[in-house]
Amino acid sequence: MPPSPSWSVDLGSGALTTPVVSGNSGFTVGPSSVFSVNIKSGDLRWEFPVNIEGTGLTVPAVNEDLVFFGTEGQGIRALDRSNGKEVWENPLNSVIEGVKQGYSHPVIAGDTILVVENGNPNSISRDGESAVRDRLYALDSSTGKVKWTYDAGIAWGLEHAHAPPVGISDGTVYLAANDVHAIDLSSGEATWVSEAGSSSFKNNRILSPPIVTGNTVFLGGGYTGEVVALNKSDGSLRWKKAPADETETWSAPTVIRDQVFVGAIGGSGLDRDSAPVVALSASDGSTVWESTAALPSVYDPTVAPVGKGEGSGKLFFGNTALNQNTGKKLYTFDRDTSSPTVANGRIYTGGSNLSKLK
Secondary structure, rough: OOOEEEEEEEEOOOEEEEEEOOEEEEEEEEOEEEEEOOOOOOOOEEEEEEOOOOOOOOOOOOOOOEEEEEEOOOEEEEEEEOOOOOOEEEOOOOOOEEEEOEEEEEEEOOEEEEEEEEEEEOOOOOOOOOOEEEEEEEOOOOOOOOOEEEEEEEEEOOOOOOOOEEEEEEOOEEEEEOEEEEEEEOOOOOEEEHHHHHHHOOOOOEEEEEEEEEEEEEEOOOOOEEEEEEEEEOOOOHHHHHHHHEEEOOOOOEEEEOEEEEEEOOOOOOOOOOEEEEEEEEEOOOEEEEEEEHHHHHHOOEOOOOOOOOOOOOOEEEOEEEEEEOOOEEEOOOOOOOEEEEEEOOOOOOOOOOEEEE
């Protein structure tokens, strides 16, 4: 039986992102507002409205004092997490030659905020071919001032592309664009740039953030359907594999212990109403199991850590829970929901409402 809500609130904002849970607060964004709620009661703490036109806001990142988020065509903001008041705003290069730039989800690395700016300036052209440019910013978390920038180059043949957030491990930032870049966090200088496996992604983009586990960097979510594992030290290829024949990897991979979980979608038909889920061996990419459960394909997987509480040891795709070890479908929430957040043994979902499940 699926868990029932202990509370569910309609914030009057339309679709809500997967909530970020920190302390006794949950943070989520709708099409034009950032919200903070009390996760014990569901009561609204504050709302920060944003005047925007475009694709909307990024998922927030939260530290002990501030909430960070990006807005297409407006740059990056930081809010006081206790009251929702704006602390700083940095527009970066949010509009170039009249073209609004998009932003990845901010990532926190100590006192630094990392965000990827992405767009297609009109001046970049090659025989009429459109292009997208990626630039990584490192900002001081307390002031929003730029520490350094890193230009990841140009991807030809694209009019618009999603900018995935970066991965962080041991003082190195991993950025996925058309190539994969390893960048020193303190200096902003490249340690290596890898084209390993990039034939899978060239001019097709990597749509997921790099996931760094142990000595391996995992990537996926590109239009070609392959999951790629690179050596963390030098970017050389460990393995790459398509989860199934002629599929697209539509979700970002999630890695826990020795397995990589991805959701795939049918290739030529692009049937977004359902998708299989595949568990791969992290060591060599071999298939551990493949689920035939029909799943909403637009969601990224959430793997709940083993522990106490309803969410422990389960794999979630949107409103569907699977057995992490076998892929067997366990239950489906009877609601429109994002992939959940699992914190302290409780399940929190976005979607049409923000909810906490028993």
